[in-house]
Amino acid sequence: MKSANTPSILSKIIYDKQVEVALKKQLISESELRAAAMFKRSGISLSARLRNSDTGIIAEHKRRSPSKAVINQSLSLSEVAKGYEKAGACGMSVLTEGKYFGGSLEDLQLARASVNLPLLRKDFISDPYQLLEAKAHGADVILLIAAALSPGHTKELALQANDLGLEVLLEVHTAAELDSHLNDYCHMVGVNNRNLKTFEVSVETSKSLAEVIPDSFVKVSESGISDEKTITALRPYGFRGFLVGEHFMRTEDPGQTARQFINSLKQTAL
Numbered sequence: 001m002k003s004a005n006t007p008s009i010l011s012k013i014i015y016d017k018q019v020e021v022a023l024k025k026q027l028i029s030e031s032e033l034r035a036a037a038m039f040k041r042s043g044i045s046l047s048a049r050l051r052n053s054d055t056g057i058i059a060e061h062k063r064r065s066p067s068k069a070v071i072n073q074s075l076s077l078s079e080v081a082k083g084y085e086k087a088g089a090c091g092m093s094v095l096t097e098g099k100y101f102g103g104s105l106e107d108l109q110l111a112r113a114s115v116n117l118p119l120l121r122k123d124f125i126s127d128p129y130q131l132l133e134a135k136a137h138g139a140d141v142i143l144l145i146a147a148a149l150s151p152g153h154t155k156e157l158a159l160q161a162n163d164l165g166l167e168v169l170l171e172v173h174t175a176a177e178l179d180s181h182l183n184d185y186c187h188m189v190g191v192n193n194r195n196l197k198t199f200e201v202s203v204e205t206s207k208s209l210a211e212v213i214p215d216s217f218v219k220v221s222e223s224g225i226s227d228e229k230t231i232t233a234l235r236p237y238g239f240r241g242f243l244v245g246e247h248f249m250r251t252e253d254p255g256q257t258a259r260q261f262i263n264s265l266k267q268t269a270l
């Protein structure tokens with residue numbers, strides 16, 4: 001196991017991302033992004049869907065990750081997206097980070113063309129340019145990772161996202177991060193059960209942070225969720241959103257796996 005003191009994978013990813021963004025800015029200007037047809041589209045609210053759902057699944061498309069070299073490389077994104085929509089997911093998360101997760105903005109665009117679900121651009125955002133990219137490729141929601149940003153920067157990006165009609169999911173790992181980074185421009189708070197330094201997963205993280213998340217934010221539990229029981233255990237803590245990636249993506253037909261999962265959740269909600 002890695003020591004929690006080794007430079008985190010997160011700082012490496014963020015560094016590479018900033019280099020990539022600097023290059024992309026040379027290729028595609030902000031005004032080109034703003035001219036994209038998607039800029040005229042009004043977003044679909046993920047937070048409203050989660051509030052009104054008794055299942056609350058946000059199903060993720062993820063080909064690989066730093067903690068798992070290969071999850072599934074052979075699927076059609078469009079089929080996965082349609083399968084998730086048919087399964088009754090509240091929203092879809094699309095990994096757009098390339099080097100570590102094998103995703104792209106084209107994946108997001110293809111998901112947008114395939115389904116009417118609210119779409120989360122899952123990436124490492126630290127520059128307003130990335131918000132324009134998200135909007136131009138059809139996102140409804142963006143992720144901001146507290147561990148990767150200063151509190152002031154988080155607020156600025158969240159405000160700018162709101163101006164573009166994008167909702168904000170703020171990801172936290174600790175009560176301290178929540179305390180310093182939460183602001184009124186966020187709609188949802190995601191507690192990541194995966195420790196990004198050690199990759200260990202514990203849903204206890206969600207349980208322990210639940211009571212410090214104000215009720216005005218939709219509570220989302222992220223990562224390491226692979227059975228319905230975990231969700232029924234988290235609901236009493238106030239969680240209304242559940243981000244599930246690997247458990248669906250490691251199967252041959254993620255849509256079908258999601259459908260069974262959601263159906264069995266509905267049974268327990270009755």
Ligand SMILES: O=P(O)(O)OC[C@@H](O)[C@@H](O)c1c[nH]c2ccccc12
Nearest residue numbers: 192222223224225243244245246247
């Ligand atoms: O595949 P899992 O264990 O179900 O996890 C999904 C999602 O929570 C995870 O991919 C994730 C949570 N926060 C992130 C930030 C960046 C990249 C990925 C993530």
